[in-house]
Amino acid sequence: MTSQNYELLLRRCKLLSAPDRTEIVDIAISAPCTANGTVSRTIAAIASHIDGTAAIELDVQNQLVSPPFVESHIHLDSALTAGEPRWNESGTLFEGIEIWHDRKQTLSLEDVKQRAIATLKQQAAQGVLFVRSHADVSEASLTALVALLEVREDVKDWLTLQVVAFPQDGIYGSPKNQDLMEEALKMGVDVIGGIPHYELTREDGVNSVHQIFKWAEQYDRLIDIHCDEIDDDQSRFLEVVAACAIRHGMGSRVTASHTTAFGSYNNAYAFKLLGFLQRTQLNFIANPLINITLQGRTDTYPKRRGVTRVKELWQQGINVSLGHDCIQDPWYSLGTGNMLDVASMAVHVCQMTGMAEIDACYNMVTWNGAKTLNLEEYGIAVGKPANLIVLDACDRYDAIRRRATVRHVISQGKLLTKTSPAEVTWQE
Ligand SMILES: [Zn+2]
The missing domain is CATH 3.20.20.140 (Metal-dependent hydrolases)
Known part of the structure; x- marks a missing residue:
């Protein structure tokens, strides 16, 4: 079985897949395809482990992945x-x-x-x-x-x-x-x-x-x-x-x-x-x-x-x-x-x-x-447009309490922004 080549692979995501469901998974985003003149990248796979390679691979380290x-x-x-x-x-x-x-x-x-x-x-x-x-x-x-x-x-x-x-x-x-x-x-x-x-x-x-x-x-x-x-x-x-x-x-x-x-x-x-x-x-x-x-x-x-x-x-x-x-x-x-x-x-x-x-x-x-907003196709699921965010948080409570940094923003399958959380160094 040949392994797939993806645009983007996110490893070890704590995915908010529904308002009442969280799971630890890998998420793969497809290479772009053009239909009716528009380029789209969709969620190609969500699984506990995905075989394959990607142009960009991110290890999310069990942090929260949420719809935008x-x-x-x-x-x-x-x-x-x-x-x-x-x-x-x-x-x-x-x-x-x-x-x-x-x-x-x-x-x-x-x-x-x-x-x-x-x-x-x-x-x-x-x-x-x-x-x-x-x-x-x-x-x-x-x-x-x-x-x-x-x-x-x-x-x-x-x-x-x-x-x-x-x-x-x-x-x-x-x-x-x-x-x-x-x-x-x-x-x-x-x-x-x-x-x-x-x-x-x-x-x-x-x-x-x-x-x-x-x-x-x-x-x-x-x-x-x-x-x-x-x-x-x-x-x-x-x-x-x-x-x-x-x-x-x-x-x-x-x-x-x-x-x-x-x-x-x-x-x-x-x-x-x-x-x-x-x-x-x-x-x-x-x-x-x-x-x-x-x-x-x-x-x-x-x-x-x-x-x-x-x-x-x-x-x-x-x-x-x-x-x-x-x-x-x-x-x-x-x-x-x-x-x-x-x-x-x-x-x-x-x-x-x-x-x-x-x-x-x-x-x-x-x-x-x-x-x-009556948005169609919102949320993270196979076949949907690849819009998601990675937060420096372990769950929703943690995200709100600390106003957690959004580390990665992925819009329409492309990595749009990266932000590093503030880091404190204690001086002896
Ligand atoms: Zn107003």
Whole structure:
């Protein structure tokens, strides 16, 4: 029997082959083959020992091999602008929107593209290979959108980017905004966004959700709505999104982002709503780093955490993923793109410190994110595209606790980045 020649062989992997399964195996990645003009490398074999040789062979030494991280909610158009033209001194969402309004007057195609690609590189080096980014479509020039659609194309050989048409100033806040949303749809956005709690009236908010579902059917797109991102316990657009998802039968293609008001609802209402949500198959995204810093700003004490009910949604079997939302912008001046920071903050803020709960928070930045993005072929299995990461960790708990270094990132069968963990030398 002749031994096979592979592109890449990973020896002694502690493979997370499913959200509930770990095994010690070798993984082989095939040489590239071209089909329909695209070059692809797939997982050729997974076994306790694989005979063969490869152009690159890595001994993983029983460290954790995981599907790549999924960043399910970020704004790449505003990333890396913190302090421009001024710092958000109050730390509120609304001062952030004012600062962004001023900053976006000087937006250019090159400016957005350069910052977006720099951010994506930071993310990819830390194991993120699937990203959903919102693009502000409130400006007549649609500069942010054009730039992010170009970036989607520029990075497609090493990272999958979904772009959301996000009406930052509301769909009905200005007469031109509806046309801009339709223009964005025609230009090829993957997802339709919304911001019902920031429309001028409650009625406008409800109407905006109906309009978004209408567009989603007409243009066959996914939906991801910034929903109830406020501490107001009367902000109740989530029930409207849930009702539309049930009536249109589109639940798994719909995402409610933030839903921070859900953390402030009275329990009688919240538990009624949870029952409806179970019927919808909606996806949820919490952004714990920014939610804990932006929300609760008008409270004295007790001060609310301002994060949606992640643990309760998870306990009901509802899909929850986690995002950064912002990296160094007017709303959140911190962040590095490390999804383990996000998962760690969720463990703390959502009080998910049980072992199964910590594993669940890891799954929220991997498999659950893939489900939110409606990704096909996510995960590590024979025949799937070869996307995987090697962590300097022995399990999910270890990875989150130490925010473990991602040592190798393999994207579409190619070794994309290598990072060495920091090393301490004691001096006598
Ligand atoms: Zn957002």
